[in-house]
Amino acid sequence: MSNEFVLNAEARSDKGKGASRRLRRLQDRVPAVLYGGTAEPAMLSLEMRELRKALENEAFYSHVLTLKLEGKEQQAVLRDLQRHPSSGFPIHADFLRVDTSHAITMTVPLHFINEETSVGVKKEGGEIHHNVSEVQVSCLPQDLPEFIEVDMADVALEQVVHLSDLVLPKGVTLVELSHGESHDQPVAAVHKPKVRGGSDDAEEGGEAEEGEGQE
Numbered sequence: 001m002s003n004e005f006v007l008n009a010e011a012r013s014d015k016g017k018g019a020s021r022r023l024r025r026l027q028d029r030v031p032a033v034l035y036g037g038t039a040e041p042a043m044l045s046l047e048m049r050e051l052r053k054a055l056e057n058e059a060f061y062s063h064v065l066t067l068k069l070e071g072k073e074q075q076a077v078l079r080d081l082q083r084h085p086s087s088g089f090p091i092h093a094d095f096l097r098v099d100t101s102h103a104i105t106m107t108v109p110l111h112f113i114n115e116e117t118s119v120g121v122k123k124e125g126g127e128i129h130h131n132v133s134e135v136q137v138s139c140l141p142q143d144l145p146e147f148i149e150v151d152m153a154d155v156a157l158e159q160v161v162h163l164s165d166l167v168l169p170k171g172v173t174l175v176e177l178s179h180g181e182s183h184d185q186p187v188a189a190v191h192k193p194k195v196r197g198g199s200d201d202a203e204e205g206g207e208a209e210e211g212e213g214q215e
Helices: 017-027 048-055 058-062 199-214
Strands: 006-011 029-035 042-047 065-069 072-083 090-097 104-113 127-130 134-139 148-151 160-162 186-191
Touching: 006 029, 006 048, 017 029, 017 090, 029 048, 042 048, 042 065, 048 058, 048 090, 058 072, 058 104
Parallel strands: 006 065, 029 090, 104 148
Antiparallel strands: 006 042, 029 042, 065 072, 072 090, 104 134, 127 186, 160 186
């Protein structure tokens, strides 16, 4: 994990939707909650600008970050984020406390590489189809990857890449595969391009024209 994210948080005591709206409008801050572990849930607020900047980085969503609160630092991950339906601005965030001795379950994105040079694409004229763009992983916080690469270089035409084919970092497992082989779902594949306006369409068009001519 090359990126390090640090957010400065302040404790808040006011509850309710009205208090949250005032916090956002008058102070330009985002209400948040920190929960998990042995400590009680803590009500926080974050600076809107600082949070929005962090959210621009894909790694933030699958990264162990640091919350600074009242002179103390707490390791946490973003568990849930609510955005305004029209502006897209964050309006509430949930953070989960983590410690190095307990595994966590997180959703991480897939990064597909070598697609243009894939055997099935470059040599066999196929096109790549993605089935999923992210996966759930389980691991210790310090082993959490920002993303998982899916190398398409050696994938041939009509070949399917499944979850079990992914190369995972040490200490990381896929949650789906823990449920058995039946959950080994496809991730991506190389298929022949769909033919549009083929011979069948041409024949139908010809028959229609012929019929019109006879009339």
